[in-house]
Amino acid sequence: MEKVTLKVFRGDVMGGELVTYEVPTQPGMVVLDAIHYIQKNIDGSLAARWNCKAAKCGSCSAEVNGKPRLMCKSRVDEYPEGVITVTPMRAFPLLKDLVTDVSWNYRVSAKIPPLVPKPEVAGKPFRMQQEDVDRVQEFRKCIECFLCQDVCHVLREHDRKDGFFGPRQMVKLAALEMHPMDNLNRREQLKNEAGIGFCNITKCCTEVCPEHIHITDNAIIPLKERVADDYFDPVQGLLRRVGLIKREKKQPMDSVPNEQTRIHTESLQRAK
Amino acid sequence: MENYETYEYDVLVVGAGGAGLRAVIAAREAGCSVGLVCKSLLGKAHTVMAEGGVAAALNNMTNPDGTKEGDSWEVHFVDTMKGGAFLNNWRMVEIFAKEAPERVLELEQYGAVFDRTPEGLIAQRPFGGHRYRRLNHVGDRTGLELIRTLQDKAVGVGMNVHMEVTLTRLLKDGDRVVGAFGYYRSSGKFVVFRARAVVLATGGWGRMYMYTSNSWEGTGDGVMMACEAGAELIDMEMVQFHPTGMIWPPGMRGILVTEGVRGEGGILLNSKGERFMFNPEYMPPLYKGQFAETPEEAERWLVDKKNNRRPPELLPRDVVARAIYREVEAGRGSKHGGVYLDVTHRGAEYIKRKLPSMYEQFHALGNLDITKEPMEVYPTIHYAMGGIRVEPETGATSVPGLFAAGEVAGGLHGANRLGGNSLSDIIVFGKRAGDGAAAYAKTVEHGTIDPAQIEEEVDYLLAPLEAQSGENPYQIHQELQEAMQKHCMIARTEKGLLTCLEKIQELRRRAQNLKVDGDRFFNPGWHAARDIRFMLKTSEVIVRCALERQESRGAQWRLDYPDRDDAFWGKVNLIVTQVGDQFRIERRPLPEMPAELKALIEKYGK
Ligand SMILES: Cc1cc2nc3c(=O)[nH]c(=O)nc-3n(C[C@H](O)[C@H](O)[C@H](O)COP(=O)(O)OP(=O)(O)OC[C@H]3O[C@@H](n4cnc5c(N)ncnc54)[C@H](O)[C@@H]3O)c2cc1C
Ligand code: SF4
Ligand code: SF4
Ligand code: FES
Numbered sequence: 067m068e069k070v071t072l073k074v075f076r077g078d079v080m081g082g083e084l085v086t087y088e089v090p091t092q093p094g095m096v097v098l099d100a101i102h103y104i105q106k107n108i109d110g111s112l113a114a115r116w117n118c119k120a121a122k123c124g125s126c127s128a129e130v131n132g133k134p135r136l137m138c139k140s141r142v143d144e145y146p147e148g149v150i151t152v153t154p155m156r157a158f159p160l161l162k163d164l165v166t167d168v169s170w171n172y173r174v175s176a177k178i179p180p181l182v183p184k185p186e187v188a189g190k191p192f193r194m195q196q197e198d199v200d201r202v203q204e205f206r207k208c209i210e211c212f213l214c215q216d217v218c219h220v221l222r223e224h225d226r227k228d229g230f231f232g233p234r235q236m237v238k239l240a241a242l243e244m245h246p247m248d249n250l251n252r253r254e255q256l257k258n259e260a261g262i263g264f265c266n267i268t269k270c271c272t273e274v275c276p277e278h279i280h281i282t283d284n285a286i287i288p289l290k291e292r293v294a295d296d297y298f299d300p301v302q303g304l305l306r307r308v309g310l311i312k313r314e315k316k317q318p319m320d321s322v323p324n325e326q327t328r329i330h331t332e333s334l335q336r337a338k
Numbered sequence: 339m340e341n342y343e344t345y346e347y348d349v350l351v352v353g354a355g356g357a358g359l360r361a362v363i364a365a366r367e368a369g370c371s372v373g374l375v376c377k378s379l380l381g382k383a384h385t386v387m388a389e390g391g392v393a394a395a396l397n398n399m400t401n402p403d404g405t406k407e408g409d410s411w412e413v414h415f416v417d418t419m420k421g422g423a424f425l426n427n428w429r430m431v432e433i434f435a436k437e438a439p440e441r442v443l444e445l446e447q448y449g450a451v452f453d454r455t456p457e458g459l460i461a462q463r464p465f466g467g468h469r470y471r472r473l474n475h476v477g478d479r480t481g482l483e484l485i486r487t488l489q490d491k492a493v494g495v496g497m498n499v500h501m502e503v504t505l506t507r508l509l510k511d512g513d514r515v516v517g518a519f520g521y522y523r524s525s526g527k528f529v530v531f532r533a534r535a536v537v538l539a540t541g542g543w544g545r546m547y548m549y550t551s552n553s554w555e556g557t558g559d560g561v562m563m564a565c566e567a568g569a570e571l572i573d574m575e576m577v578q579f580h581p582t583g584m585i586w587p588p589g590m591r592g593i594l595v596t597e598g599v600r601g602e603g604g605i606l607l608n609s610k611g612e613r614f615m616f617n618p619e620y621m622p623p624l625y626k627g628q629f630a631e632t633p634e635e636a637e638r639w640l641v642d643k644k645n646n647r648r649p650p651e652l653l654p655r656d657v658v659a660r661a662i663y664r665e666v667e668a669g670r671g672s673k674h675g676g677v678y679l680d681v682t683h684r685g686a687e688y689i690k691r692k693l694p695s696m697y698e699q700f701h702a703l704g705n706l707d708i709t710k711e712p713m714e715v716y717p718t719i720h721y722a723m724g725g726i727r728v729e730p731e732t733g734a735t736s737v738p739g740l741f742a743a744g745e746v747a748g749g750l751h752g753a754n755r756l757g758g759n760s761l762s763d764i765i766v767f768g769k770r771a772g773d774g775a776a777a778y779a780k781t782v783e784h785g786t787i788d789p790a791q792i793e794e795e796v797d798y799l800l801a802p803l804e805a806q807s808g809e810n811p812y813q814i815h816q817e818l819q820e821a822m823q824k825h826c827m828i829a830r831t832e833k834g835l836l837t838c839l840e841k842i843q844e845l846r847r848r849a850q851n852l853k854v855d856g857d858r859f860f861n862p863g864w865h866a867a868r869d870i871r872f873m874l875k876t877s878e879v880i881v882r883c884a885l886e887r888q889e890s891r892g893a894q895w896r897l898d899y900p901d902r903d904d905a906f907w908g909k910v911n912l913i914v915t916q917v918g919d920q921f922r923i924e925r926r927p928l929p930e931m932p933a934e935l936k937a938l939i940e941k942y943g944k
Binding site: 089092094096105106107110111112113114116117118119120121122123124127138139141161162163164165167169170172175176178179180181183188189190191193194195196199202203206207208209210211220241243248313325326327328329330331332333 | 355366378379380381382383386387423437442447448449451454455457458459475476479482483487488491492493494495496497498499500501502522524525527553554586587588589590592593601652695698699702704705709810811816854855856857859860861862863864866
């Protein structure tokens, strides 16, 4: 049987190193299969996340030869050199081996209120045409793998998690902002708390999205335009004030109660 | 003993699939404080993997002549009872069929964006065993839509989330469940939850089989924790084999191919190119005359559903899985030992729009373009019909303070679940259990946590780390999977089941002495040591019930008792309780169905 060489990061906050494993290959094998082989046959304590093994849940994110990838969607035969390096996502604090603390993503996500239906459709079945929801459905394909967050330089190199929600949350906000029935004004949050201005459209996020969501072209750029229209365009502002452009009036963010959801995570200290 | 954190909630919800999340929303809206615990990150439970759709009789679809198809809760009720070979709890099915439409429409209010009909309503697709187009869907990623919608809504109503925590024991004060105990997967630290009411929504179990569509989470913890706490289980012999799992490449074996492929016109072929589902031998008497009898009629049905009958590929899952099994046994299997599933005639554009994730799954992982070539499929372990016995109205189990909903609960699906009925199950009964738990929580004070119960569990958990030598849990798991796959799969016999039982008992003995390397810090080997004991016990219950039921019904196919026995076995459920370290099985008569529901079956069942 043929073999593949895996160099897997082993370690935690105290430090770590790449450890080399030889794993027999099978037709159609993916990197996650190789990780499972190691756990089962070589070292049961190798930490990695996974659930669906079919690129549907977004659990198995890691960096394969330095690129943010889903391990269950990375075919071993894509790497003909026969050496594959697997390391954890770099933009998030390391827990152990391939597992990082991604809870920040859930905490910022919790700041985005869910859909608030327009008063005229509240409690009634929606009537929406397919072409009016195509756009929103693209964004709702997101599996929350956070690979886009991992690659975005604002979060990865500059660690501006205090100022920018990141591309995943831009996609989430786009799905709400462009939902035909949503009644909440999302633009204020986009501009301020979510920090859309931090994005300088490098498109790295779009390149790594396993769901092929056009994060920059379809979500971030149109959102930037909407925010700009609202806040920075004097002509639009004037036309609106004299009533030549009508924009639907949506209710402000602070009109909905913001219930506190707490996401608990464990400290990075090793239990003895 | 080391210190552990204790959290206190009115309602503790265990499990963050659709059932758990819907229960959180209900309990919150009833004014309770709620804690949510799950083994993975939020949004990664099995619910996220569901593809085909959520069944609810919205009756949105129209015939070519402009009339509505005519779906109603009554027809959904009858289809579900028939699909379950009448072992279902009638009251659960009644509640389910009546409330599913409301729950689906509510998802839309929460933010779910379903595919639309030309009139702008939620689009519905046909599925096995459903008389009308009934599966509300989003392409083939309906579960993702459902879980994300409920996740965002639950976060919006406010709760405390404890992600990546595995609970291993329910804590009792006398008869009553008053909390739960477990560990953080990341740090290995222990944690205690104190609650007035606990809702178990821990999903199903498939990991004891070699080939399954389930993730690592499906180890039966929830069902066994409940059983150990004294709760009754029901219909545990009923394990669903989904007819179409992937079979090639080897690493993908068992991964699901949605029934939506057949719903969208996909056909099953054997190695001789025959569309074998037309073989009259495979048609159960109950469904005779209701399905197309020629491929031409099935072809016409694709465009005119009113004047033609459905293709036999859309028979219930147990029927299709058995047919595939028999084709392969008869030597008419495909290259890798399955059969072919072909949807190429629908055209590339249609397939990519309606089945995008199947297209991607085969394209990226199977080296196959499903718009050009047929897929190879074989039955895979998929779903647990059986589970914790609950009160239909409230989800209350037989233990005070303990509620259950979703796949971990039993009774709704009887001997076989129809596709799409699980996603509606979890929202209907997730809400009911959340409401039930909240109402109960308001009537009681917090109970007392007994440190002795915790200490016992701590010792149990730590033993494999402290052992000098012992068995490897992965090895035991592998042997269990081989035994279950071989002897307790789709075709069962007394001999095979007894062999399997013996093996399980041997493994249970060996599993008393496990040894794992490393420490408690995110150590999958250590986690596996606890999981395997839940899996062994769950497997034992499945096998014992399969032995007990001496007939063939739904998912239970006994080669030595090939007939359905309505006079005796059709009238009883198997109820399991744990007594000491043994399982006791009771044959309990089904509750009597009221006359007006019987009349519905007469009216729509033919
Ligand atoms: C691949 C696939 C496709 C499917 N397609 C469809 C479909 O198209 N239509 C349909 O109706 N159904 C479908 N199903 C079935 C359906 O998805 C499931 O039955 C349903 O989602 C179960 O939901 P649940 O909320 O009960 O449990 P799950 O979604 O399984 O969630 C269980 C939760 O419990 C937690 N948990 C378990 N044990 C513990 C523990 N010990 N401690 C703490 N937490 C624990 C888990 O972490 C998880 O959060 C499909 C299933 C699969 C696997
Ligand atoms: S386009 Fe914007 S969000 Fe995407 S990676 Fe670049 S800076 Fe980050
Ligand atoms: S947008 Fe794409 S890359 Fe980002 S989290 Fe979602 S699926 Fe992953
Ligand atoms: S395991 Fe689900 S995306 Fe890889």
